[in-house]
Amino acid sequence: IDFDDDADTSISSNTDDTLVVEVGGNTLATATATSLTINDGVTITTADVNPQLTIISTEAGGSQAPIIDIYRNSSSPADGDVLGQLDYYGENSAGEKIEYVRVRSAIEDVTDGDEGSAYAITTYTAGSQYGRLNINETETIFNQNSADVDFRVEGNGIDDVLHVNA
Numbered sequence: 001i002d003f004d005d006d007a008d009t010s011i012s013s014n015t016d017d018t019l020v021v022e023v024g025g026n027t028l029a030t031a032t033a034t035s036l037t038i039n040d041g042v043t044i045t046t047a048d049v050n051p052q053l054t055i056i057s058t059e060a061g062g063s064q065a066p067i068i069d070i071y072r073n074s075s076s077p078a079d080g081d082v083l084g085q086l087d088y089y090g091e092n093s094a095g096e097k098i099e100y101v102r103v104r105s106a107i108e109d110v111t112d113g114d115e116g117s118a119y120a121i122t123t124y125t126a127g128s129q130y131g132r133l134n135i136n137e138t139e140t141i142f143n144q145n146s147a148d149v150d151f152r153v154e155g156n157g158i159d160d161v162l163h164v165n166a
Contacts, residue, residue, distance in 0.1 A: 070105075081107045083117070100124050108137050125149060 109116035131144030
């Protein structure tokens with residue numbers, strides 16, 4: 001089915017049980033009986049408090065499920081490559097869009113047999129972003145950027161098993 005005069009926007013089925021959506025001559029999506037591949041970004045917008053994305057596994061055994069794979073398939077992987085990032089946005093009292101929390105993972109060493117990775121959580125404190133938890137190959141760092149915050153570990157019924165004042 002062509003949707004415009006130059007036939008570069010269409011829905012077609014070139015093989016059995018496959019549906020291809022092309023827009024402007026580029027393949028936007030391919031659907032089969034068991035999968036959907038989308039070749040560009042996806043935006044989900046709703047105006048209610050219901051989940052915008054739900055992933056359900058009906059696997060009844062003891063294996064892990066559901067699983068989300070985030071795979072950076074680079075033709076030239078390098079030390080320092082960011083593998084993925086989750087950004088949590090909200091608005092402040094002035095209506096400005098603020099990245100309140102960032103979770104990032106990266107490759108520290110791509111050398112076969114010596115692979116290394118890093119994981120970081122950044123949050124806002126008193127109007128500025130701070131590295132709250134940074135895990136890398138050689139250390140785990142709390143409060144990387146020296147925010148004026150206390151560090152406290154709680155125990156079973158004990159509020160201050162370990163307490164470091166800012």
